[in-house]
Amino acid sequence: MTQIGGVQSWCLGVTLQLILAAVLHQGFATVAPPTTTQTTSAPHKDLGRPERGNYLVKNSNGTACLLASMGLQFNITFTSVSQNKTVQDVVNLQPNVTKSSGSCDSERTSLRLTTDAEKTNLTFFFTLNTTSNKYHLSEVSLSAAWPDMKDHFSVHNSSLDYLRGTLGYSYMCREKQTLNVAEDLSINTFQVQVQPFGLTGDQFGAAEECQLDEDDMLIPIIVGAALAGLVLIVLLAYLIGRKRSHAGYQTI
Secondary structure, three states: OHHHHHHHHHHHHHHHHHHHHHHHHHHHHOOOOOOOOOOOOOOOOOOOOOOOEEEEEEOOOOOEEEEEEEEEEEEEEEEEOOOOEEEEEEEEOOHHHEEEEEEEOOOEEEEEEEEOOOOEEEEEEEEEEOOOOEEEEEEEEEEEOOOOEOOOEEEEEOOOOEEEEEOOOEEEEOOOEEEEEEOOEEEEEEEEEEEOOOOEOOEOOOEEEOHHHHHHHHHHHHHHHHHHHHHHHHHHHHHHHHHHHHHHOOOO
C-alpha cells in the first residue's frame, strides 16, 4: 500500500505541474505584441467592454469588399483644458453614433470610422501580400477634437503588424487585444472579426482564430488530459497492488 500511495503522490505532483505550466503559458500569451513605440499606462478607469459594432465597406459597383465586427476602446493621452495638465483617458467607441466608410483595392483596403459628436476619425489600413496571400493591419490613424482637448489630437503609424490573416479567410479574436499605435495612443479590441480581402458576398469567410483564443482552449484540454491520466495511473496502481496482495496469500 505504501508503494501505491507513492505512485499516487507522484501522479498528483505531475498533474499539478502540468496545470501550473498551462496557467503560466496563458499568462505569457496575453501580453500584447511588442512594437517600436511605448504606450503610457492607462488610468484606473473601468468602462466595461465597449459595444460591438458591425461595419461594412463596399467598392464602386456596390459589392462588399470589407467586413468588420468589433468593440473598440481608446487609451489616449492629451492636454486637458479643464484640468490644465496632461491626462490619460479611456474612451469607448459608440457604434450607434459611428459612421463607416472606406476604400478597397487589390492590395490595400481601409475602414474609416467617424463620429460627428466627438469629432473623431479613426482609420484602419490593411495590406495584402500577393505572394504569400497573407494580410495584416499595417496602418492606423486617429484624429480627434474633443471638447476638453487643448489641441487637436492627431496620430498616425504606418509600420504596424496586427490582425494577421489569410486571403479568403476572416481573422477572429474573442479575447481583448491591445494595438500599440503611438506613445499617447493604444486601442483595445474586443471580440474582433475582420476580413479585408477575398469576400464572397456579404458574409465572413471561415475564421482563423488568434493565438489568444487557441491558448484559452488549450488550458482545459491540458487540465482534462492530466486529470484523466491521473485517474488511469491510480487505477492501474490499485489493480497491480490488489493482484500482488492476492498473490501473497496463495498456498505453497
